[in-house]
Amino acid sequence: MVDVIVIGTIGIDDIKTPFGDMKNLLGGSAVYASHAASFFAKAGMVSIAGEDLPVEHKELLEKKGICLKGVEFKGKNFRWAGSYEFDMNEAKTLETGLNSLLDFDPKLPDEYRNAKYVLLGNIDPTLQLKVIEQLREPELILLDTMNFWIDTKKDDLMKVIKKVDVLLLNDGEARQLFDTVSLVKCGQQALHLGPKYVIIKKGEHGALLFSDGKHFNAPGYPLEVLKDPTGCGDSFAGGFIGYIAKTKDISEPNLRKAIIYGSTIASFNAEDFSLEKQKQISIDDIENRFKEFREFREF
Amino acid sequence: MVDVIVIGTIGIDDIKTPFGDMKNLLGGSAVYASHAASFFAKAGMVSIAGEDLPVEHKELLEKKGICLKGVEFKGKNFRWAGSYEFDMNEAKTLETGLNSLLDFDPKLPDEYRNAKYVLLGNIDPTLQLKVIEQLREPELILLDTMNFWIDTKKDDLMKVIKKVDVLLLNDGEARQLFDTVSLVKCGQQALHLGPKYVIIKKGEHGALLFSDGKHFNAPGYPLEVLKDPTGCGDSFAGGFIGYIAKTKDISEPNLRKAIIYGSTIASFNAEDFSLEKQKQISIDDIENRFKEFREFREF
Numbered sequence: 114m115v116d117v118i119v120i121g122t123i124g125i126d127d128i129k130t131p132f133g134d135m136k137n138l139l140g141g142s143a144v145y146a147s148h149a150a151s152f153f154a155k156a157g158m159v160s161i162a163g164e165d166l167p168v169e170h171k172e173l174l175e176k177k178g179i180c181l182k183g184v185e186f187k188g189k190n191f192r193w194a195g196s197y198e199f200d201m202n203e204a205k206t207l208e209t210g211l212n213s214l215l216d217f218d219p220k221l222p223d224e225y226r227n228a229k230y231v232l233l234g235n236i237d238p239t240l241q242l243k244v245i246e247q248l249r250e251p252e253l254i255l256l257d258t259m260n261f262w263i264d265t266k267k268d269d270l271m272k273v274i275k276k277v278d279v280l281l282l283n284d285g286e287a288r289q290l291f292d293t294v295s296l297v298k299c300g301q302q303a304l305h306l307g308p309k310y311v312i313i314k315k316g317e318h319g320a321l322l323f324s325d326g327k328h329f330n331a332p333g334y335p336l337e338v339l340k341d342p343t344g345c346g347d348s349f350a351g352g353f354i355g356y357i358a359k360t361k362d363i364s365e366p367n368l369r370k371a372i373i374y375g376s377t378i379a380s381f382n383a384e385d386f387s388l389e390k391q392k393q394i395s396i397d398d399i400e401n402r403f404k405e406f407r408e409f410r411e412f
Numbered sequence: 413m414v415d416v417i418v419i420g421t422i423g424i425d426d427i428k429t430p431f432g433d434m435k436n437l438l439g440g441s442a443v444y445a446s447h448a449a450s451f452f453a454k455a456g457m458v459s460i461a462g463e464d465l466p467v468e469h470k471e472l473l474e475k476k477g478i479c480l481k482g483v484e485f486k487g488k489n490f491r492w493a494g495s496y497e498f499d500m501n502e503a504k505t506l507e508t509g510l511n512s513l514l515d516f517d518p519k520l521p522d523e524y525r526n527a528k529y530v531l532l533g534n535i536d537p538t539l540q541l542k543v544i545e546q547l548r549e550p551e552l553i554l555l556d557t558m559n560f561w562i563d564t565k566k567d568d569l570m571k572v573i574k575k576v577d578v579l580l581l582n583d584g585e586a587r588q589l590f591d592t593v594s595l596v597k598c599g600q601q602a603l604h605l606g607p608k609y610v611i612i613k614k615g616e617h618g619a620l621l622f623s624d625g626k627h628f629n630a631p632g633y634p635l636e637v638l639k640d641p642t643g644c645g646d647s648f649a650g651g652f653i654g655y656i657a658k659t660k661d662i663s664e665p666n667l668r669k670a671i672i673y674g675s676t677i678a679s680f681n682a683e684d685f686s687l688e689k690q691k692q693i694s695i696d697d698i699e700n701r702f703k704e705f706r707e708f709r710e711f
Binding site for chain 1: 597
């Protein structure tokens with residue numbers, strides 16, 4: 114039995130930042146998100162991987178207790194190569210090899226269909242819709258997306274947005290989708306599309322939570338070392354949904370806490386490539402950083 | 413007897429934003445800052461104005477209880493014309509008429525020289541230095557500056573920075589001065605220059621306070637109406653120093669509160685042109701918004 118299911122990609126990444134030029138890293142939205150969720154709850158992945166996925170990558174996920182029953186292994190693995198400039202704000206995609214991802218048709222193992230907490234990680238919205246259709250009684254569905262889908266599959270994306278409880282966007286995506294610079298207006302417009310909650314991620318500046326008549330402003334963590342931002346958005350989403358699954362509380366005050374736990378894991382994630390840092394930290398490290406978040410926003 | 417003195421400009425501004433094209437507005441760094449400070453303490457201005465400054469502008473300041481003994485009236489007034497694009501992030505200067513500002517040689521009235529709380533508002537650092545030399549026993553000196561002085565008078569600016577207690581910069585200026593994108597590194601480097609506290613303003617994203625081993629993250633206010641950002645930085649600085657002067661407490665926890673009060677007045681200031689909004693609000697409005705700041709950052 115899994116507490117939370119995560120749909121997204123399993124990738125093999127080549128990543129270049131000012132701090133290194135790394136090859137064949139474990140990556141992908143489902144990987145980062147389910148690893149982050151696993152600090153709090155039993156996560157099951159829904160994804161497709163290649164038969165060439167290095168065995169140590171698979172072992173890393175299994176060691177973390179992540180259920181891979183929902184992962185199909187077929188052909189060559191999805192690959193992504195990207196680089197970051199000095200300001201680390203946005204990845205530049207150098208190469209994408211979709212490979213087996215082209216054949217991905219998500220089928221949920223029966224036990225996954227009872228999952229209460231669901232993260233639709235960054236992947237084609239058509240696939241996200243297929244997952245929603247297979248769910249029996251979800252309590253909370255969190256949708257993550259990205260500008261690529263806003264550009265290429267806006268209609269399908271809008272269908273997904275209508276069906277979810279929490280919409281997660283970064284600031285650039287929100288401004289693009291709602292054609293306004295004001296994030297407050299973006300948040301309000303997003304609520305009109307259906308979701309009960311809207312979270313706008315602002316990178317180093319933290320995140321905003323909008324819901325009916327309420328507003329929460331989550332601070333960013335003052336990171337001194339930022340080696341690779343890849344997967345931070347996914348880790349945020351995974352940490353968030355994992356904490357919700359652990360506490361089984363979808364009230365607004367608990368969503369605030371979940372945002373800080375998500376931010377905590379995302380901040381650790383940025384400190385090294387791939388899952389290097391995430392795999393070293395304990396729940397105590399997370400709790401300590403959560404306390405720091407409280408202290409540096411207190412007045 | 414004044415509690416806080418503010419050096420800066422008195423301007424007549426022409427300002428164009430997507431919400432209007434306004435002429436002959438009261439503006440200038442000393443005006444916005446001393447008006448904001450006056451919600452909390454008796455402020456005295458150190459500045460120069462033209463003999464052509466409209467009498468209603470002067471009356472507005474006097475009505476607020478601002479002491480103008482430190483203001484010289486001479487020749488034509490300093491004028492500035494600026495415009496903001498859709499994103500309201502940065503003013504584009506269309507025209508500057510320095511006029512009487514060219515003759516400004518700040519001489520503090522004797523009672524100003526005993527002031528404990530001093531705001532060196534945005535003006536030529538050579539003039540800021542002259543003010544410091546005339547002070548008898550300042551408790552806290554706050555320095556505000558801008559990219560123009562970093563570009564043109566960096567040596568003098570560095571001399572001022574060494575002599576102040578709190579350095580205030582916006583994020584762009586901090587990155588320019590310290591040649592790094594990391595605001596955490598900017599904050600740490602700025603502390604090495606002499607000030608005990610460094611505040612980095614991030615516009616809509618709030619502000620950061622750095623001091624020895626401590627970090628404070630102040631949220632931005634979720635403004636729905638933003639008509640004109642002119643003077644928000646000055647209003648922040650004025651509200652900050654005014655609150656410090658009122659409470660006579662320069663501890664780090666109290667500086668955190670001062671930052672929120674400064675943010676509160678700055679957020680009101682952005683809601684209309686010139687001092688139009690500031691002159692309508694009461695201390696109750698400020699206290700209510702301060703409470704909102706507490707509520708929307710709570711988790």
